[in-house]
Amino acid sequence: MSPVIEVRNLRKTYGAGDTAVHALRGLDLTVEKGEYIAIMGASGSGKSTLLNILGCLDIPTSGTYLLDGIDTGDFDEEQLSLLRNRKIGFVFQSFNLVPRTTALANVELPLVYAGVRRAQRRERALAALDLVGLKERTHHRPNELSGGQQQRVAIARALVTSPAIVLADEPTGNLDTDSSREVMAILDRLHASGRTVVLITHEDEVAAHAMRTIRVVDGRVAGVLV
Amino acid sequence: MRLVEIAAFAVRGLTANKMRSGLTTLGILIGVASVILLIAVGNGASSAVQQSIAGLGTNILTISPQRAQQGSTVKPLTTADAAALVGPDSPDVKYASPVVSAQATAGYGGTSYAISQFIGTDPHYFETTNSGVAQGNLFSDNDIQQARKVVVIGATVATQLFPGVDPVGKSMLVNNIPFTVVGVLAAKGSSGLQDADDMAVAPLTTTQNALTGYGSLTQIVVQARSADALPNAQAQVTTILNGRHKVSQTADYRILSQDQLLTARTATTETFTVLLASVAAISLLVGGIGITNIMLVTVTERIREIGIRKAVGAPRSSILGQFLIEATLLSLFGGALGVAAGMLGTQFTIAGIKPVLVPSSVLLAFAVSALIGLFFGSYPASRAAKLRPIEALRHE
Ligand SMILES: Nc1ncnc2c1ncn2[C@@H]1O[C@H](COP(=O)(O)OP(=O)(O)O)[C@@H](O)[C@H]1O
Ligand SMILES: [Mg+2]
Numbered sequence: 007m008s009p010v011i012e013v014r015n016l017r018k019t020y021g022a023g024d025t026a027v028h029a030l031r032g033l034d035l036t037v038e039k040g041e042y043i044a045i046m047g048a049s050g051s052g053k054s055t056l057l058n059i060l061g062c063l064d065i066p067t068s069g070t071y072l073l074d075g076i077d078t079g080d081f082d083e084e085q086l087s088l089l090r091n092r093k094i095g096f097v098f099q100s101f102n103l104v105p106r107t108t109a110l111a112n113v114e115l116p117l118v119y120a121g122v123r124r125a126q127r128r129e130r131a132l133a134a135l136d137l138v139g140l141k142e143r144t145h146h147r148p149n150e151l152s153g154g155q156q157q158r159v160a161i162a163r164a165l166v167t168s169p170a171i172v173l174a175d176e177p178t179g180n181l182d183t184d185s186s187r188e189v190m191a192i193l194d195r196l197h198a199s200g201r202t203v204v205l206i207t208h209e210d211e212v213a214a215h216a217m218r219t220i221r222v223v224d225g226r227v228a229g230v231l232v
Numbered sequence: 233m234r235l236v237e238i239a240a241f242a243v244r245g246l247t248a249n250k251m252r253s254g255l256t257t258l259g260i261l262i263g264v265a266s267v268i269l270l271i272a273v274g275n276g277a278s279s280a281v282q283q284s285i286a287g288l289g290t291n292i293l294t295i296s297p298q299r300a301q302q303g304s305t306v307k308p309l310t311t312a313d314a315a316a317l318v319g320p321d322s323p324d325v326k327y328a329s330p331v332v333s334a335q336a337t338a339g340y341g342g343t344s345y346a347i348s349q350f351i352g353t354d355p356h357y358f359e360t361t362n363s364g365v366a367q368g369n370l371f372s373d374n375d376i377q378q379a380r381k382v383v384v385i386g387a388t389v390a391t392q393l394f395p396g397v398d399p400v401g402k403s404m405l406v407n408n409i410p411f412t413v414v415g416v417l418a419a420k421g422s423s424g425l426q427d428a429d430d431m432a433v434a435p436l437t438t439t440q441n442a443l444t445g446y447g448s449l450t451q452i453v454v455q456a457r458s459a460d461a462l463p464n465a466q467a468q469v470t471t472i473l474n475g476r477h478k479v480s481q482t483a484d485y486r487i488l489s490q491d492q493l494l495t496a497r498t499a500t501t502e503t504f505t506v507l508l509a510s511v512a513a514i515s516l517l518v519g520g521i522g523i524t525n526i527m528l529v530t531v532t533e534r535i536r537e538i539g540i541r542k543a544v545g546a547p548r549s550s551i552l553g554q555f556l557i558e559a560t561l562l563s564l565f566g567g568a569l570g571v572a573a574g575m576l577g578t579q580f581t582i583a584g585i586k587p588v589l590v591p592s593s594v595l596l597a598f599a600v601s602a603l604i605g606l607f608f609g610s611y612p613a614s615r616a617a618k619l620r621p622i623e624a625l626r627h628e
Contacts (some may be wrong), residue, residue, distance in 0.1 A: 063543055063621040084547055090621070093547020102540050102625065106248035116544040118237050163544065 016069035045224035095164030155183025238468030265568025272587035274508030314408020352439020368415030539624030
């Protein structure tokens with residue numbers, strides 16, 4: 007069986023000429039199905055750049071990225087949006103919920119774009135909110151929720167489509183210790199139920215949840231700690 | 233995904249921020265309404281003037297004294313001139329009424345009122361100018377011969393001086409001279425810039441005695457036998473007056489036909505309309521900039537939201553569709569309210585002018601505003617939809 011993620015010689019350059027920033031310089035990475043991986047590294051080392059490319063939110067300057075054995079380089083914008091919708095769940099450090107919209111509507115969002123019917127959509131969104139322990143908060147808007155609760159809504163939104171991989175860029179970066187613990191418990195449960203999880207973190211306690219930690223230095227993978 | 237879902241996003245987007253949607257609607261409303269209203273006022277003014285002139289009849293010539301030219305002397309227009317215009321030499325002239333006019337202050341009881349036109353003339357004047365009597369009677373030739381102090385007043389004077397009182401038979405002071413009101417003229421209405429009912433008519437002799445003195449007439453108003461006979465009548469009048477005034481080169485009087493008057497006035501009101509149209513165009517522009525502004529702000533503020541939607545897998549077409557529907561709904565709603573407000577506004581008299589709606593202006597204002605709203609509501613959104621999700625999410 008092919009790995010869920012297979013990245014070869016990935017490069018990403020921002021800008022051009024003298025001011026060009028080489029965020030990724032020939033990075034290789036393989037993630038097997040069901041793995042739980044933490045990415046660590048100094049600020050500016052290229053972690054977010056890597057994760058954005060893995061989430062199909064951005065496009066590499068060169069190199070190949072196979073997602074579930076499919077070369078994403080061959081995909082056009084329309085197919086990429088389909089990939090993001092079906093195969094990827096992305097959790098941001100800053101939550102990125104649609105403002106002035108209820109938790110339920112936020113979680114339903116990917117399902118709407120997936121063309122899931124209303125009744126089924128509601129059922130699945132409620133189940134996802136239940137899974138993150140927010141069944142009581144379905145009709146609250148983001149500004150009526152704490153940071154930890156917002157992040158749990160965002161995780162519910164990421165897992166509601168049953169994606170092949172869940173990617174999280176410093177999901178606990180903006181949270182206090184208790185909220186962080188809750189969020190990590192949810193990610194642990196996701197992994198336990200067979201989901202592939204890749205997260206970026208600065209904290210060793212968070213990284214300790216993962217099976218494997220990858221260290222990124224200057225846009226390359228420097229070492230793998232098991 | 234289905235269109236209904238996209239439309240639902242659009243509606244939710246609008247209702248989620250009522251303040252923003254309300255302001256946008258208001259911007260479009262004001263733009264549309266002001267254009268419709270301004271054009272209606274201009275149109276109302278010009279059509280009122282035209283109506284009032286047309287109401288006077290089309291078979292009238294007005295003769296007035298010409299200002300002195302270099303090297304020529306000016307003979308005054310006299311009652312004798314007027315009398316000479318009716319006779320066997322001018323078969324197409326029906327009547328020629330001598331007219332003097334002045335401003336006068338009238339008083340009755342405790343009230344006083346400044347009448348803008350106090351006219352002295354003969355009884356034919358009423359027929360020539362299509363003036364009918366609403367109450368009482370007109371004065372007669374006999375009143376002129378006896379120089380009786382009788383007066384027929386216009387509707388405005390009647391309401392100003394005699395509120396709730398029947399003026400007929402009452403004695404009214406004109407420049408402190410008592411006149412007996414014998415009749416009230418039927419209302420003609422305002423001609424936009426000037427109130428045709430703010431006047432009073434008395435016998436020529438009495439008016440000259442009391443108010444104007446015996447100098448030149450202000451006008452001679454000639455009625456031709458028919459509208460078709462007007463050019464002949466004009467020629468006959470010219471011949472007679474040239475003879476009497478011994479005119480060799482430039483005439484010391486001026487003849488204006490109702491047609492010419494109409495043309496002159498129409499030109500004036502057209503200028504007025506053009507002026508108002510430019511004001512309207514500017515207000516359309518300003519309204520348009522307002523719409524543009526709020527739409528751009530709205531979309532820019534929401535580029536992050538576009539990024540979020542793209543990140544969870546929204547195809548470009550659905551984002552485009554959502555913002556297009558939002559912009560359409562706002563533009564249509566604001567435009568419709570603006571049309572309603574504009575049409576409501578035309579029901580009121582504005583600065584003495586009764587606005588007359590120009591149907592094409594409704595279409596113009598609506599279309600321009602809707603297109604501006606649509607364009608600036610959806611064009612920036614379509615650009616944002618083309619960004620990579622991460623670029624949209626990072627947008628400041
Ligand atoms: N949009 C961008 N434009 C220009 N430079 C960028 C952009 N995003 C990231 N970078 C640069 O790329 C490098 C890697 O950034 P990032 O992947 O965010 O690092 P990390 O997440 O590891 O802190 C940094 O030097 C950063 O300044
Ligand atoms: Mg980062």
